Amino acid sequence: MASKASAPAIDKRRQILDAAIRVFARQGFHSTRVSDIADEAGVAYGLVYHYFKSKDEVLNELFAERWSLLLAAIEEADRAGASPRQKLEAVAGFIVGSYRHDPELMKVIIVEVTRAANSFGRTHLPEIRRAYDSIAKIVAEGQESGEFRRDIDPTFASMSFYGAIEQLLTGWIFEVIPASDADFDQAKSLVVATICDGLEPR
Amino acid sequence: MASKASAPAIDKRRQILDAAIRVFARQGFHSTRVSDIADEAGVAYGLVYHYFKSKDEVLNELFAERWSLLLAAIEEADRAGASPRQKLEAVAGFIVGSYRHDPELMKVIIVEVTRAANSFGRTHLPEIRRAYDSIAKIVAEGQESGEFRRDIDPTFASMSFYGAIEQLLTGWIFEVIPASDADFDQAKSLVVATICDGLEPR
DNA sequence: AGACCGATTGACTGGTCAGTCAACCAGCGA
DNA sequence: TCGCTGGTTGACTGACCAGTCAATCGGTCT
Numbered sequence: 001m002a003s004k005a006s007a008p009a010i011d012k013r014r015q016i017l018d019a020a021i022r023v024f025a026r027q028g029f030h031s032t033r034v035s036d037i038a039d040e041a042g043v044a045y046g047l048v049y050h051y052f053k054s055k056d057e058v059l060n061e062l063f064a065e066r067w068s069l070l071l072a073a074i075e076e077a078d079r080a081g082a083s084p085r086q087k088l089e090a091v092a093g094f095i096v097g098s099y100r101h102d103p104e105l106m107k108v109i110i111v112e113v114t115r116a117a118n119s120f121g122r123t124h125l126p127e128i129r130r131a132y133d134s135i136a137k138i139v140a141e142g143q144e145s146g147e148f149r150r151d152i153d154p155t156f157a158s159m160s161f162y163g164a165i166e167q168l169l170t171g172w173i174f175e176v177i178p179a180s181d182a183d184f185d186q187a188k189s190l191v192v193a194t195i196c197d198g199l200e201p202r
Numbered sequence: 203m204a205s206k207a208s209a210p211a212i213d214k215r216r217q218i219l220d221a222a223i224r225v226f227a228r229q230g231f232h233s234t235r236v237s238d239i240a241d242e243a244g245v246a247y248g249l250v251y252h253y254f255k256s257k258d259e260v261l262n263e264l265f266a267e268r269w270s271l272l273l274a275a276i277e278e279a280d281r282a283g284a285s286p287r288q289k290l291e292a293v294a295g296f297i298v299g300s301y302r303h304d305p306e307l308m309k310v311i312i313v314e315v316t317r318a319a320n321s322f323g324r325t326h327l328p329e330i331r332r333a334y335d336s337i338a339k340i341v342a343e344g345q346e347s348g349e350f351r352r353d354i355d356p357t358f359a360s361m362s363f364y365g366a367i368e369q370l371l372t373g374w375i376f377e378v379i380p381a382s383d384a385d386f387d388q389a390k391s392l393v394v395a396t397i398c399d400g401l402e403p404r
Numbered sequence: 405a406g407a408c409c410g411a412t413t414g415a416c417t418g419g420t421c422a423g424t425c426a427a428c429c430a431g432c433g434a
Numbered sequence: 435t436c437g438c439t440g441g442t443t444g445a446c447t448g449a450c451c452a453g454t455c456a457a458t459c460g461g462t463c464t
Contacts, residue, residue: 012411028320030232033451044413049453085402107319115317117309117375118230129378139401149403152392155379156370160396163369164362171361173319176331190354194362198400199341200287201351214441235421246443251423 013051016041020058025104029059029112059120063113066105067127074134084142085196092165093188099169100184107173110166132158161195215253218243222260227306231261231314261322265315268307269329276336286344287398294367295390301371302386309375312368334360363397
């Protein structure tokens with residue numbers, strides 16, 4: 001039967017990807033050898049090359065998997081949210097939630113891809129850009145409806161918003177700011193409050 | 203005379219550092235070989251090891267040089283600025299100015315150090331943290347004086363502020379947002395406007 | 405049984421580089 | 435003139451590691 005043969009095969013592939021998340025998060029992409037991934041996954045060295053054509057492809061796969069979810073979430077937020085502010089809240093919520101759900105994966109994606117201007121960041125630039133653009137679209141819509149001021153370029157606002165969130169994740173990754181469940185909950189509303197209302201009292 | 207012998211020596215060291223900036227910016231730290239630095243600097247391979255004990259030390263030196271200037275600038279801004287908003291403006295201005303003045307160096311520092319959670323970022327965490335803390339101090343002072351609202355944690359605001367700026371630099375580095383002199387000028391006030399006033403109209 | 409086939413194994417190879425080191429050179433003081 | 439000292443050179447080595455591949459295993463189909 002095909003299922004008996006292919007079901008474990010799929011498991012092994014997943015097993016390797018999950019192991020790679022842990023090892024990349026622990027040591028960084030550059031200093032993990034393929035043998036580390038294989039060891040962590042409990043499979044033979046060569047099997048990694050059975051499922052992936054290179055070490056790079058393992059990371060590409062991890063990024064693609066997660067980033068497509070982010071893009072979908074942003075678009076969903078845009079569709080479902082009532083006010084632009086609620087839309088931004090949903091986006092921030094999704095990203096923070098992703099970190100809460102799987103900090104290691106988000107660490108890998110941010111550190112090794114999103115911010116790697118000379119390697120994977122460049123490769124995946126089109127996809128990364130799509131996220132910026134979708135956020136900018138939310139801001140632009142907010143400006144048209146008069147709910148956001150018009151004197152700040154949407155692209156610009158989008159970068160600031162995304163940058164603020166990513167920096168929070170970086171803070172958690174570096175352990176320079178506390179990362180309890182309460183902090184995660186707060187974070188979402190606080191970024192949005194900062195970006196939408198500003199630091200000065202109203 | 204010592205000056206005849208040591209003056210060119212100092213020049214060579216500088217020459218190597220400057221070459222390293224260009225090469226690191228172009229290829230990234232991991233994919234530049236020490237021979238690339240030597241070639242770019244127009245000196246022999248071994249000379250790099252006469253002035254630096256390792257490839258890592260070259261990057262450390264570049265980071266230390268620049269980051270100490272940033273820390274000094276933040277403290278100076280805190281001392282000289284009238285309002286907290288003006289202080290933040292000075293900080294943003296310094297960082298944007300640093301990028302305008304030497305984009306390659308700033309690219310290297312951000313991509314290879316500030317955001318490298320598994321390598322140099324960890325090594326230099328104390329210094330990086332000092333910057334976050336100084337900015338947080340500015341925010342906290344603003345809250346005490348009533349010029350900033352008190353319901354946003356200063357550490358948190360500091361991360362958002364710094365993150366927004368760094369993301370702008372990243373945008374320039376990746377060339378996803380335009381980087382003309384006018385853009386640099388605007389950027390400074392726009393980040394501050396975004397963070398202090400917020401996106402929603404007042 | 406026996407042919408077949410994809411999954412799995414891990415020893416091995418080829419290439420790459422960081423860092424070493426012995427030799428060389430230039431200016432200076434004796 | 436002749437060391438001496440410190441800057442300068444680049445060939446070389448030892449370690450490391452991504453990717454290959456021939457062999458093996460286990461299940462299925464005839």
